[in-house]
C-alpha cells in the first residue's frame with residue numbers, strides 16, 4: 001500500500017515533494033483554463049516523475065486548451081529530462097489555441113510535444129501506422145469525448161503498444177465517459193487498477209502487468225462490456241443519431257438530463 005495525501009491508495013504512484021501549487025508549476029491561469037483539479041494534476045505529474053522507468057512516449061486524448069493534463073505531462077517530462085507527448089484534440093479552434101498556449105507556457109516542454117488534430121479513433125490509427133514496429137507508449141491519458149465507447153476504442157487501439165509496466169490513466173471515471181472502460185479494464189487480469197476516492201469526477205489508474213490477459217478474464221471483460229452496452233439508455237444512445245439525443249436531452253427536465261448524460 002502506498003500513501004497519497006495520508007490516505008492508503010494501493011498501487012498508486014508515490015508523491016515526491018513536488019507541489020502542484022508551486023508558483024513555477026501552476027499559475028492562476030492554469031487553474032482557470034484546465035479541467036482537472038489540482039489533486040488530479042498532481043497525481044498525473046507524480047505518475048510520470050515516479051515511474052520505475054521514465055516514460056519515453058506518452059499519448060493523451062482530449063487536450064482541451066492545454067493548461068491541464070497537457071501542460072502537466074510536459075512539465076513532468078521536462079523534469080525527467082526525457083519523454084515525448086502526442087496530444088490529440090478534435091475541435092479545430094481549441095486545437096489552435098492549445099498549440100499556442102503550450103508554446104507560451106512551456107517553450108522547453110513544447111519541444112517534447114506533437115499536437116495531433118482529429119478524432120481519437122482515426123488520429124490514433126494514423127499515428128500508429130506511421131511508427132516503426134518497436135514503437136511503445138509508456139504513458140496514456142484518456143480524457144476525450146463523453147461517449148463511453150470512445151475510451152474502449154482508444155484502449156483497444158493503444159493496448160498492444162503499451163509495454164509491461166506502462167501506465168494508463170483516464171478521467172471522468174465516475175461519469176458516463178468512463179463507465180465502460182473502468183469495469184472492462186478491472187476485469188482484465190494483465191492490468192492492476194485503482195480508482196482512488198479523492199477525485200469527484202474519478203481519475204482511474206492502471207498499470208500493465210503482463211502482455212496479454214488470460215482468455216477467461218478477457219471473456220469476462222467482454223461479457224461485462226456487452227452487459228453495460230445493453231443498458232437501456234446506452235442502447236438507445238448507440239442507435240439514435242447524436243443530434244436527436246441532444247434534442248431529447250434538451251427536452252427533459254435538467255436534473256434528469258444531467259443524470260442521463262453525465263453520471264454512470
Ligand SMILES: C[S@@+](CC[C@H](N)C(=O)[O-])C[C@H]1O[C@@H](n2cnc3c(N)ncnc32)[C@H](O)[C@@H]1O
Nearest residue numbers: 034035062063064068069090119120143144145
Ligand atoms: C474534458 S476536455 C479535456 C480536458 C483536458 N484533458 C484538461 O486537462 O484540461 C475534453 C476534450 O476532448 C476533446 N475531444 C472530444 N472528443 C474527442 C475525440 N473523439 N478525439 C479527440 N478529442 C476529443 C474535446 O474537444 C475537449 O477539448
